[in-house]
Amino acid sequence: MLLKELVKIIESKYSPNLAYEWDNVGLLVGDYGSGVKRVLLALDADESVIEEAVERGVDIIITHHPFLFKGMKKINSSSYRGRAVIRLIKEDISLYSMHTNFDIARDGLNDGLCRKMGLKNIEDLSIIQAEKLVKIAIYAPKTHEDAVRRALAEGGAGHIGNYDSCSFSTDGVGRFRPLEGSNPHVGRKDMVCDIEEVKIESVLPKEKLNSALEHVFSVHPYEEVAYDMYELLNEGDSIGIGRIGETEREVGLEEFAEGLKRGLDIELLKIAGDPKMNVKRVAVVSGSGSEFMGESVKKGAQVIVTGDVKYHQAQEALEKGIAVVDVGHYGSEKIFAEIMSEFLKGSTKGVEILTSNASSDVFWSI
Ligand SMILES: [Zn+2]
Incomplete structure (x- = not known):
């Protein structure tokens, strides 16, 4: 699985948009295009956890506490955090954190x-705050209206109370002229083309917008998908x-x-x-x-x-x-790894989910 796919799965459940403004969550170190076979879950990415990650051959450490919190102006070996970042990059280990968004989110x-x-x-x-809602309107050819409606629903749009897959459709005519360099699904270059289309509107929480669009783009046949999105005054569930x-x-x-x-x-x-x-x-x-x-x-x-x-x-x-x-x-917060392990085991395939043995309380008592 690519790192960007793993991040998408995590963020569809624990959206970074839920985090407080002062927080620093998401992919802190790593290349979205790299592959992930093994994940290590820990509360913090301290030295011992990074060492464990190297020993166990993991591709990404997922923590609750953001290892990089305040801005870093220098990444060099003279500081603890600088050394850690250098080590992570050299060992090709990514680092992802979810903090206040994980405290706030459902099932966090x-x-x-x-x-x-x-x-x-x-x-x-x-x-x-009450959840911010947006409305999205997608213009699709009649041949693909069901696929686009399904994609919107799968991407998290159209959930109202105890109902899902809610949308509204209006038939109309779409017009466009393919220009040089285009590769149109229908129509010919330099000719204005009329196509029977449908405008599909649906409502969704703002944090699910990217997910819904990605789902739509994956089934929409057009090279350039026409869509509108606008913020609503209606409020969703409280957070x-x-x-x-x-x-x-x-x-x-x-x-x-x-x-x-x-x-x-x-x-x-x-x-x-x-x-x-x-x-x-x-x-x-x-x-x-x-x-x-x-x-x-x-x-x-x-x-x-x-x-x-x-x-x-x-x-x-x-x-x-x-x-x-x-x-x-x-x-x-020690149950962070347990909750994430359960979630990732149920939502990923072909990825080994490990829980850190090195992660521990900074305090000990006698
Ligand atoms: Zn904490």
Whole structure:
């Protein structure tokens, strides 16, 4: 499989458009035209993971944390990151990262955490924005209208509520004159040609536009496909970060935390709150989620599960009436490889998906 095909598969599910503006996601190192036979999944691309990638002969490392985050003005051997980039290029290993887009996306980190915790009635915790919708209109000859409609649907267009393959078609006449250098599907050079065509309109989330167009181009017979696209004022589904859900039954905070420790396979977690207080409604934020405590309280959560909570933030949370379980930054994100492995194994063929053995928490405890 070509790297560009793998990237297309990943981005059709975890669109880079979902990432925060300050983030740096996507293909950070690599050649879109190179081949991929073996993938290594890890939370970070640190030295040991890159070494592992070389030893296991992988073609690409896919991480959650972007290895290149702040701008790099020099790529040379005097810095840790410079050496790493040089090594990756020399070893012909690509590097792809999905960060806040993976936190936000459906079936990303936060949904994965909720699943591990067995939470029900899951909603977004903090709404970031409503999905931006676009309308696309494709002009196709009548002979290819069904193929183009199907391609649009396969590319992610025409999904409205519980319906898919939604489109609207209008018959009309297309006119064009093939010029020197053209290779027209129909018509002759230097002659204006009238063709029975159909205009097919469909609505889709902005982030699926490229995918829909690629699908259409693959079946449309014309050398130059005529199409329009425009942004809509209608809003699609909301997009949010963090999740809030409910446990199967009300449990004491200590029992809840013990279940969490087992479920997420974490060595150490920190808890703030009365061990005997009852917990049912749970806010979940992967990574560092202290800033979402107020919102969690507003949405009725009795406890927030996140990482990187400072002493005074935990104190403030208790004052606001919400308990805190700090599973650690790594603890809340270590399931990245598991989620991606499941997704890639189900959506790629002929590609070996490996999970890093070297990837680990930067902290250890005694
Ligand atoms: Zn993180």
